[in-house]
Amino acid sequence: MGKKNVTFDDIAKYTNFSKTTISRYFNNPDSLTLENQKIISDALEALNYKENKVARILANGKTEFVGILIPDLYMHYYAQMLSEILATYEKFGYKFLVFEGNLDKTIEQQYIQELLAYKIEGLIVLSHTIASKDLAAYNVPVVTIEREDQYTCSVNTDNYMGAVQATSLLCKNNCDILFHLNQQVSETTPGYQRIQGFLDICQEYNRPYKLLLTSFGRTYEENEKRIGEILQEMEENYKGKKKGIFVSNDTHANIFLNLIIRKYGCLPEEYRIVGFDDSPIASSAIIPISTVGQQIEKIAYQAMELLVMQMNERKKRKPVPLREPIHQVITPVLKRRSTTD
Amino acid sequence: MGKKNVTFDDIAKYTNFSKTTISRYFNNPDSLTLENQKIISDALEALNYKENKVARILANGKTEFVGILIPDLYMHYYAQMLSEILATYEKFGYKFLVFEGNLDKTIEQQYIQELLAYKIEGLIVLSHTIASKDLAAYNVPVVTIEREDQYTCSVNTDNYMGAVQATSLLCKNNCDILFHLNQQVSETTPGYQRIQGFLDICQEYNRPYKLLLTSFGRTYEENEKRIGEILQEMEENYKGKKKGIFVSNDTHANIFLNLIIRKYGCLPEEYRIVGFDDSPIASSAIIPISTVGQQIEKIAYQAMELLVMQMNERKKRKPVPLREPIHQVITPVLKRRSTTD
Numbered sequence: 001m002g003k004k005n006v007t008f009d010d011i012a013k014y015t016n017f018s019k020t021t022i023s024r025y026f027n028n029p030d031s032l033t034l035e036n037q038k039i040i041s042d043a044l045e046a047l048n049y050k051e052n053k054v055a056r057i058l059a060n061g062k063t064e065f066v067g068i069l070i071p072d073l074y075m076h077y078y079a080q081m082l083s084e085i086l087a088t089y090e091k092f093g094y095k096f097l098v099f100e101g102n103l104d105k106t107i108e109q110q111y112i113q114e115l116l117a118y119k120i121e122g123l124i125v126l127s128h129t130i131a132s133k134d135l136a137a138y139n140v141p142v143v144t145i146e147r148e149d150q151y152t153c154s155v156n157t158d159n160y161m162g163a164v165q166a167t168s169l170l171c172k173n174n175c176d177i178l179f180h181l182n183q184q185v186s187e188t189t190p191g192y193q194r195i196q197g198f199l200d201i202c203q204e205y206n207r208p209y210k211l212l213l214t215s216f217g218r219t220y221e222e223n224e225k226r227i228g229e230i231l232q233e234m235e236e237n238y239k240g241k242k243k244g245i246f247v248s249n250d251t252h253a254n255i256f257l258n259l260i261i262r263k264y265g266c267l268p269e270e271y272r273i274v275g276f277d278d279s280p281i282a283s284s285a286i287i288p289i290s291t292v293g294q295q296i297e298k299i300a301y302q303a304m305e306l307l308v309m310q311m312n313e314r315k316k317r318k319p320v321p322l323r324e325p326i327h328q329v330i331t332p333v334l335k336r337r338s339t340t341d
Numbered sequence: 342m343g344k345k346n347v348t349f350d351d352i353a354k355y356t357n358f359s360k361t362t363i364s365r366y367f368n369n370p371d372s373l374t375l376e377n378q379k380i381i382s383d384a385l386e387a388l389n390y391k392e393n394k395v396a397r398i399l400a401n402g403k404t405e406f407v408g409i410l411i412p413d414l415y416m417h418y419y420a421q422m423l424s425e426i427l428a429t430y431e432k433f434g435y436k437f438l439v440f441e442g443n444l445d446k447t448i449e450q451q452y453i454q455e456l457l458a459y460k461i462e463g464l465i466v467l468s469h470t471i472a473s474k475d476l477a478a479y480n481v482p483v484v485t486i487e488r489e490d491q492y493t494c495s496v497n498t499d500n501y502m503g504a505v506q507a508t509s510l511l512c513k514n515n516c517d518i519l520f521h522l523n524q525q526v527s528e529t530t531p532g533y534q535r536i537q538g539f540l541d542i543c544q545e546y547n548r549p550y551k552l553l554l555t556s557f558g559r560t561y562e563e564n565e566k567r568i569g570e571i572l573q574e575m576e577e578n579y580k581g582k583k584k585g586i587f588v589s590n591d592t593h594a595n596i597f598l599n600l601i602i603r604k605y606g607c608l609p610e611e612y613r614i615v616g617f618d619d620s621p622i623a624s625s626a627i628i629p630i631s632t633v634g635q636q637i638e639k640i641a642y643q644a645m646e647l648l649v650m651q652m653n654e655r656k657k658r659k660p661v662p663l664r665e666p667i668h669q670v671i672t673p674v675l676k677r678r679s680t681t682d
Contacts, residue, residue, distance in 0.1 A: 065438075073414070073424040074621070083414040086441045090448065095455065097406075098439045100427045107431065114436065220624050251625075258627050265606050280415070283561050284592075286599050286627040 006047045015043045062315065066094045066307065067115040069108060071101055071127040075251065076279040077294070078126060081145065084300030085124060091301075092308055094121070105129035112138060121314070122307045125152070128189070136325075141310035143303045148188045153310065155303040155328045156190040162292040162332035163197025166246045166274040169290070169334065171205040173272045173341045175244030178202050178209040181230065181256070182248040183216065191248070194276070198246055216252065227255045243271055250275035250282040253289050257339060261286055273339040288337035299330050347388045356384045403656070407435045407648065408456040410449060412442055412468040416592065417620040418635070419467060422486065425641030426465060432642075433649055435462070446470035453479060462655070463648045466493070469530070477666075482651035484644045489529045494651065496644040496669045497531040503633040503673040504538025507587045507615040510631070510675065512546040514613045514682045516585030519543050519550040522571065522597070523589035524557065532589070535617070539587055557593065568596045584612055591616035591623040594630050598680060602627055614680040629678035640671050 008022045015022070017040065024031050025040045032040075073079045086096055097115060101108040108129055115123070116138065123140055128147040135142050136151040144154045163180075170178055180198040185191050195211065202209035212230055216223045234243060247253035253275030260271055267273075267287055275282055278293030306326060313319045349363045356363070358381065365372050366381045373381075414420045427437055438456060442449040449470055456464070457479065464481055469488040476483050477492040485495045504521075511519055521539040526532050536552065543550035553571055557564045575584060588594035594616030601612055608614075608628055616623055619634030647667060654660045 073420045076417075076420075079414045079417075079420040082439075083441055086439060087443075089440065089452070095438050095440075095459070097436050098423075098427060099430065099436075100424055102428075111430070118436070220621060224625075254625060258625070261627055280561060281622070281625075284565075284595060284599070284622075286602060 006044075010047060011040065011043055014047060015039055063119045063121055064094050065115075065118060065120040066096055066304075067112070067120045067123045068096050068098045069101055069111070069123070069125045069127045070098065071103060073100060075249070076281065077249070077277050077296070080279075080296050081126065081300055084297045085304060087297075088301060088304040092304055094304070094308075101127040101129060103127070103129055116140065121311045124303055124307060141307055141314065143307045143310075145299060145303055146190055148186065149190070149325065149327060150188065151325060153306050153322070153326045154190075155299050155306060155330065157294045157299065157332050158329040159190050159193035159332075160197040162276060162294075162334075163194040163246070164201055165332065165334040166276070166292050167198050167201035167244075168205075169274060169336070169340055170244030170246060170272055171201065171207060173244060174242060175207070175272055176241040177238055177243055178207050179212055179234070179243065179245045180209070180248070181212045181214075181227075181245060181252060184213050194248055223252065224255050224259070227252060228259055231256065231259050240270075242269070245271070245273050247273065247275050250277045250279040250289060250291055253291070253339075254281045254285045257285055257287060257289060267339060272341070278333075278335055282335070282337070287339055290337045290340040291335050293333040293335050295330050295333065302328055302330065347385075351388060352381065352384055355388060356380055404460045404462055405435050406456075406459060406461040407437055407645075408453070408461045408464045409437050409439045410442055410452070410464070410466045410468045411439065412444060414441060416590070417622065418590070418618050418637070421620075421637050422467065422641055425638045426645060428638075429642060429645040433645055435645070435649075442468040442470060444468070444470055457481060462652045465644055465648060482648055482655065484648045484651075486640060486644055487531055489527065490531070490666065490668060491529065492666060494647050494663070494667045495531075496640050496647060496671065498635045498640065498673050499670040500531050500534035500673075501538040503617060503635075503675075504535040504587070505542055506673065506675040507617070507633050508539050508542035508585075509546075510615060510677070510681055511585030511587060511613055512542065512548060514585060515583060516548070516613055517582040518579055518584055519548050520553055520575070520584065520586045521550070521589070522553045522555075522568075522586060522593060525554050535589055564593065565596050565600070568593060569600055572597065572600050581611075583610070586612065586614050588614065588616050591618045591620040591630060591632055594632070594680075595622045595626045598626055598628060598630060608680060612680075613682070619674075619676055623676070623678070628680055631678045631681040632676050634674040634676050636671050636674065643669055643671065 008019050011022045012019045021032065022040065025037065029037055068082065068085060070078050070082055073082065082098065089095065097120065099111045108127060120140065123142045125135060125142060125144045126147065132144060132149050132151040142152045144152045146156050167178060180195060182195060185195060214226060216226050245256065247256060253273055257267065257273060260267060273289060275289050275291040278291045282289040282291045306328065349360050352363045353360045362373065363381065366378065370378055409423065409426060411419050411423055414423065423439065430436065438461065440452045449468060461481065464483045466476060466483060466485045467488065473485060473490050473492040483493045485493045487497050508519060521536065523536060526536060555567060557567050586597065588597060594614055598608065598614060601608060614630060616630050616632035619632045623630040623632045647669065
């Protein structure tokens, strides 16, 4: 409580060393003899010296700060991923400066500049406004998750396999026609593989299919309205056919399911649904939703591991930069629940 | 890319000033004449000097870091609150070091110690393992949200008014008996006022009531099981009575609603439900749930404002500490949807 901080001056006086020697103790202890190191460390204890990490950082550049750029915390997937990344503190000791970009590229860039001024050691990026080429040019270790990653190390779900699992299940449920509900996705993002996997399996099983790539809006009401229109169209154009719908996230799968239940009071045999993510909404829906589960804990941990590896390399006397970005994929896990047979 | 940093040495050589003068420019510019300040700032530009905020922090103690301690990101309420706090970056410029405590007091304390070593300027605390008295003793500005706050400044929802709104609505819906479903809450936490408000209105309207204070478990399955048992008991003991249930969060209100709908295919007149929070699940439920909405954006903003006020005071030459912690309450907003008349 208001106690005066112990300064280098105080330590110098107490030990009869010069301030330069004290400074060397903190910045380059091996330049002192073991005896002198011991004298100073004893003095620190005697004086009740409180570590000032900011001072230490200035000396050795190790801030132990990692920046996280996330698009939003509305989608449960992001909240859960953030939660799992924060949990790695206990393992790796890095502290996280978190920023929510809300798709604003300019302010995301400004934020990265700020973080760099604070000497962050690395950056984990889930938001997708800044191209991986530009991220790489910041010259700080970066790992991206589930976004375009040509020039950055990344950890992603095996989206292709997830789509294969979901679509195969709908085929085996004897659906007459298959739908994939997703937003417009650029071919360079990992998520595009969900579309590719869907298309390949439809062709392999020789089933008619329809890609429904659309924009859903930003509020719940807009999302519900758009999905309601899609359902209406299906009802009109594919009456009597058994429809298998692979939805790219559980939030939308739940809206789709609720619209059907409100209309029919149950999920008719004519509709089979598979979501993606295994968000809490999938199990807490009115009928538990079959879904492709992402191993979020594993993704977060491996992303951090990949970042730590790069950050440690930077601390070596002669760091060897990676020749190529490393891309890791994590296997998804199909959860069969009550919206499929 | 790999360009060498400009050091004080470089600036000293370029300007013919001593390193001490350069250091004074950064730490105490007013000790130099305006002419000399200009010479050095021109040199910085010429040398393309990159600001090292860590160095500046060391000089003036202004890290612009604020720590956030949050219990978890599973409950949407916390994710949304975190999101709104992070969004204040654009207004106040503070960067946030975020930590998820998961009810582990020891590691939360360790984390605060780390943050203090990094010279955070303030702390926002939503987790509830550390007593407000202990938080206040850290001698750093603190604002708590929706937890015990005797010794700390705080911003909370007006929980009493929220309970009054919810319970009055159920009374006006002509419910024969009222229930309040909540966990065991200590009387010192703001959330206890939800119980108090419920009790007062039941007495005012002279309606029979039952407090259901219980532990729900930590997984979705455990929550659903416990709520199922509660529903079962209601069905057995209050058959034919119109039951009004005020549930302390929308996650549990949704589970309760789903269990009823699975049994009856609809929400019978015999059940009226009001949740709390206005989480996304309340509007995306199979029947949109009436709820007491928390103004989370407002709570987050005022919490930050209250913290900034304290942090600014600390920077004055003669800071005057607060005599008493300031407690602000934010009015909740009742959302009438389809689970009430």
